[in-house]
Amino acid sequence: MSRQESSVTVELPDGNTLDVPSGTTVEGVAYEIGPGLGDDTVAGKLDGELVSKADPVYDGATIEIVTPSADEYLQVMRHSAAHVLAQAVLRRYPDAKLATGPPTEEGFYYDFDGVDVDEDELDDLVAEMESILEDDLAIEREEVSIEEARERVAGDPYKEEILEDLASGERGADEDIETVSFYSQGEFSDLCAGPHVASTGQIGAVDLREIAATNWRGDEDEAPLTRVYGTAFESESDLEEYWERKEEAERRDHRRIGREMDLFSIPDHSPGCVHFHPDGMAIRRELEEYIREKNDELGYEEVWTPELNKTDLWKTSGHYEHFCEEDEMFHWEQASARTESDEGDEYGLKPMNCANHVHLYQRERRSYRELPKRYSEFGTCYRNERSGELSGMLRVRGFTQDDGHAFVRRDQIQSEVTRTLEVIDEVLDDFGLDVTFKLETQPDDSFGDDALWERAEEDLRSSLDALGEGYEVEAGEGAFYGPKIAADAEDAIGREWTVGTVQLDFVQPERFDLNYVGEDNDEHTPVMIHRALLGTFERFMGVMIEHFAGRFPLWLAPEQVRVLPLNEEVLGYAHRLKNDFHADGFRASVADGDDTLQRKIRRAHDENVPYMLIVGPDEEAAGTVSVRDRAEREGRDVDPDEFREHLRAEREEKRLDPDFLDE
RNA sequence: GCCGGUGUAGCUCAGACUGGUAGAGCGAAUCCUUCGUAAGGAUUAGGCCAAGGGUUCAAAUCCCUUCACCGGCUCCA
Numbered sequence: 001m002s003r004q005e006s007s008v009t010v011e012l013p014d015g016n017t018l019d020v021p022s023g024t025t026v027e028g029v030a031y032e033i034g035p036g037l038g039d040d041t042v043a044g045k046l047d048g049e050l051v052s053k054a055d056p057v058y059d060g061a062t063i064e065i066v067t068p069s070a071d072e073y074l075q076v077m078r079h080s081a082a083h084v085l086a087q088a089v090l091r092r093y094p095d096a097k098l099a100t101g102p103p104t105e106e107g108f109y110y111d112f113d114g115v116d117v118d119e120d121e122l123d124d125l126v127a128e129m130e131s132i133l134e135d136d137l138a139i140e141r142e143e144v145s146i147e148e149a150r151e152r153v154a155g156d157p158y159k160e161e162i163l164e165d166l167a168s169g170e171r172g173a174d175e176d177i178e179t180v181s182f183y184s185q186g187e188f189s190d191l192c193a194g195p196h197v198a199s200t201g202q203i204g205a206v207d208l209r210e211i212a213a214t215n216w217r218g219d220e221d222e223a224p225l226t227r228v229y230g231t232a233f234e235s236e237s238d239l240e241e242y243w244e245r246k247e248e249a250e251r252r253d254h255r256r257i258g259r260e261m262d263l264f265s266i267p268d269h270s271p272g273c274v275h276f277h278p279d280g281m282a283i284r285r286e287l288e289e290y291i292r293e294k295n296d297e298l299g300y301e302e303v304w305t306p307e308l309n310k311t312d313l314w315k316t317s318g319h320y321e322h323f324c325e326e327d328e329m330f331h332w333e334q335a336s337a338r339t340e341s342d343e344g345d346e347y348g349l350k351p352m353n354c355a356n357h358v359h360l361y362q363r364e365r366r367s368y369r370e371l372p373k374r375y376s377e378f379g380t381c382y383r384n385e386r387s388g389e390l391s392g393m394l395r396v397r398g399f400t401q402d403d404g405h406a407f408v409r410r411d412q413i414q415s416e417v418t419r420t421l422e423v424i425d426e427v428l429d430d431f432g433l434d435v436t437f438k439l440e441t442q443p444d445d446s447f448g449d450d451a452l453w454e455r456a457e458e459d460l461r462s463s464l465d466a467l468g469e470g471y472e473v474e475a476g477e478g479a480f481y482g483p484k485i486a487a488d489a490e491d492a493i494g495r496e497w498t499v500g501t502v503q504l505d506f507v508q509p510e511r512f513d514l515n516y517v518g519e520d521n522d523e524h525t526p527v528m529i530h531r532a533l534l535g536t537f538e539r540f541m542g543v544m545i546e547h548f549a550g551r552f553p554l555w556l557a558p559e560q561v562r563v564l565p566l567n568e569e570v571l572g573y574a575h576r577l578k579n580d581f582h583a584d585g586f587r588a589s590v591a592d593g594d595d596t597l598q599r600k601i602r603r604a605h606d607e608n609v610p611y612m613l614i615v616g617p618d619e620e621a622a623g624t625v626s627v628r629d630r631a632e633r634e635g636r637d638v639d640p641d642e643f644r645e646h647l648r649a650e651r652e653e654k655r656l657d658p659d660f661l662d663e
Numbered sequence: 664g665c666c667g668g669u670g671u672a673g674c675u676c677a678g679a680c681u682g683g684u685a686g687a688g689c690g691a692a693u694c695c696u697u698c699g700u701a702a703g704g705a706u707u708a709g710g711c712c713a714a715g716g717g718u719u720c721a722a723a724u725c726c727c728u729u730c731a732c733c734g735g736c737u738c739c740a
Contacts, residue, residue: 109735212735213666224666227735255733259674268713268731326738327664381740386664387731389738399740486740498740535740567697594697602701616699628700 008059020057027053030065040067043076043195050075052181052194054141066195074234078103080139080196081129081206081232082110087188088128089115089228098190099158099216099225106242107231111214113158115226122208125228129206136201137185141194149180149191158216159191204234207243254545255392261550261558261607264393264541272390272397274538279558282587283544284537286556288378290430291402291533294423300376300404305356307380311346317355317508318447320348322480325445328383353379354505354530357405358512361526366516371526372412376404378537393542394497400537406529407514413527417463417485417502420531424487424500425469427533432656433489433547436496437464440477440484447480448507456504457483463502481507484530489543497543499535504528550608551630554658555651561588562609563625564600566616573620577613577640584644586651605630610658611647613640633661 007019010029020029026044030037030053041053045064050072057063066072082101085108089096093115101110117125144152146167153159166180183192185200197203208230216222233239250256258264263280266273276284295302311331314320323329331348350356357375366373380400389395408416421437428435439460442453460483464471471485478484487500505528508514515523534540544556554560561581565574574590581588591600597614604612614626627635627643646660 210734211667213668214736215665225736226667229735266732271731328739383739386738388664388666388736390732395739401740501740532740539740564700566699569697594695596696596698596703597700598698599702600700605701612700614700618699626700632701634700 010057010061010063013064023056025054025056029057042066075103076195077197077203078108078232081203082108083190084129084132084200085110085230088125097156109227109229111225111227113225126208133200133203136199138199139185139196142182143179145179153191203232205236205239206232252546252549254542257545257550274393282558283556295376300374303375303377307349309350311348313355319351323351330382330384349382351381351383353377353403354405361407368516368518372406372408372416374406379403393538396538401532402534404531407526413459414463418466420502421467424533430654436488437471438474438486439471440474440486443476443478445480452506460485479503481505499540500533503530553656554610555654557610559609560586561611562604563590563613566597570615570620574615629658629661635661
């Protein structure tokens with residue numbers, strides 16, 4: 001292929017290539033393809049990166065044209081909406097200093113200094129923004145020299161900083177930069193790489209969500225800023241739909257449902273520590289039993305080790321150093337007045353279970369024939385998470401992991417990890433959860449040498465490949481002792497939470513000097529695999545509550561069947577039915593208060609009971625029941641034995657929704 | 664931890680700006696009602712207004728401190 005100085009070649013999404021004169025912009029390429037496309041061009045993507053339509057293309061780039069029908073359009077529009085917000089804020093607060101205002105997954109935000117708004121004023125700001133949209137101001141791009149840009153941003157400390165970073169090539173700029181771009185609309189102008197829509201009128205609908213505080217560059221030591229969150233959509237109806245989704249997320253909030261269904265509480269006297277109420281514990285017990293079965297299948301031996309250890313243990317393992325750096329370990333010197341010794345011993349609450357399992361491994365001399373040696377434990381750990389991090393059951397200080405450690409030979413790593421991943425996949429599938437695997441690699445504060453890390457990451461990669469489900473890589477997110485695979489489940493609000501994990505650890509076996517006697521009669525160092533299928537019972541239950549919105553599958557439901565007697569005459573029949581369910585291990589009750597039937601039904605629905613059995617004199621006489629499920633379906637003249645048999649199957653197969661009344 | 668907000672009955676919230684006897688709905692208890700597929704009626708009980716300090720003749724209300732929670736930032740299972 002001959003390539004001249006004056007032309008560049010770009011690759012189009014369909015795989016074809018196009019030669020255009022050097023310096024041609026994204027928009028120029030679009031016109032080259034077709035005038036209609038050119039007219040529609042809003043922005044472009046060069047090698048996947050969103051750029052302005054005025055950006056020149058470069059040789060070898062893969063180019064995509066962003067038009068109003070593209071997914072990226074929303075992002076562009078929201079970026080423009082952020083500018084409109086800044087413009088509106090400046091109209092009301094002329095002295096405000098602008099920091100940054102990017103689009104986000106859900107909308108956009110803009111950070112300001114010198115703005116003191118409260119939630120009540122958001123409506124006024126929205127009105128101001130809407131008037132800017134109505135004015136349909138043209139959004140214009142301007143390329144200016146660094147020198148001129150300096151003059152323009154003079155007195156705006158944050159913009160000055162951004163500009164200087166750009167000028168010195170620090171913020172991702174790969175070449176010397178001579179010019180920067182400004183975007184302006186009406187009296188407003190902002191240093192910005194773009195891209196943007198052509199005019200403010202093209203932003204369909206905007207709204208502001210909330211005010212939050214942040215710091216310049218997200219750094220606590222930097223200046224505090226006020227962040228205003230908003231969102232924008234192409235139409236009012238899309239915006240309304242968005243708010244409905246937010247409301248749905250709020251209705252599903254596990255803290256709200258947990259209180260309403262009386263599942264758990266986190267009292268002020270133990271922040272970050274979940275108290276499981278009887279109904280919440282019923283769910284946890286099911287989860288525990290389920291995981292025990294899985295652990296049995298995987299060949300784990302269940303153990304229990306204490307929460308309290310001397311910190312010496314954690315100093316050997318490296319946890320002490322790691323956790324104390326962030327002040328995350330609960331530890332103290334225990335005064336020893338009784339022994340009159342000068343110094344007390346230092347104790348701590350375990351932040352992880354692994355060191356205790358190492359002790360169990362280490363107690364005996366191990367042969368290669370014993371490996372993999374696997375210990376599992378529902379171990380309760382404590383970490384002193386910073387107060388601002390705590391969040392219901394999802395982020396806590398005291399938590400119980402469905403933990404397990406496998407001590408393996410190097411040649412066993414891949415099959416062991418793959419098998420564990422398969423089971424995690426299977427487990428999360430039983431809950432109907434979408435899961436994404438992430439490979440998290442060596443962090444900055446890692447222990448152990450790089451060659452070990454490389455090898456460990458390679459092992460995990462090949463296990464993930466063997467699983468064949470695809471995965472994402474998160475660089476630098478691994479544990480300090482080894483890389484890990486995180487199984488992330490998505491909650492109702494679209495947040496992803498790490499539930500299961502598999503972590504490789506070459507470091508602790510060395511620090512504890514673990515070994516086994518190999519076939520060759522020499523000592524070898526085993527590798528530790530840390531893993532959890534659900535992660536922690538606390539977090540997993542929180543995710544479950546939101547995922548099911550409190551409408552748990554039969555096997556997890558705190559109350560599975562409620563018998564609703566029509567009147568006092570049939571109380572005896574109702575209780576006999578309930579006792580039959582109890583005999584089958586079901587959680588069942590009789591609504592024997594003096595409420596009306598309608599009221600009893602209403603309550604059972606409010607409490608998300610999967611099945612209601614309504615019985616009156618007719619049913620008693622016929623020896624039948626009337627079944628109603630929480631999806632408001634009804635079935636009359638049902639044989640109770642047949643129903644119970646169905647229930648056993650529904651429970652056993654962990655079906656997600658009551659299906660006795662399915663057609 | 665940082666920035667902002669909130670804390671009143673078991674729950675959801677009025678009352679606070681402008682200091683002057685603490686309110687409602689739901690829930691609970693009791694009684695009436697004995698009911699056929701999402702709220703029958705009446706009565707009663709429930710609060711050291713998060714905790715501590717201050718201002719004042721007087722504080723749920725104004726000020727300060729602490730604690731907890733919520734939303735972000737940052738950090739993690």
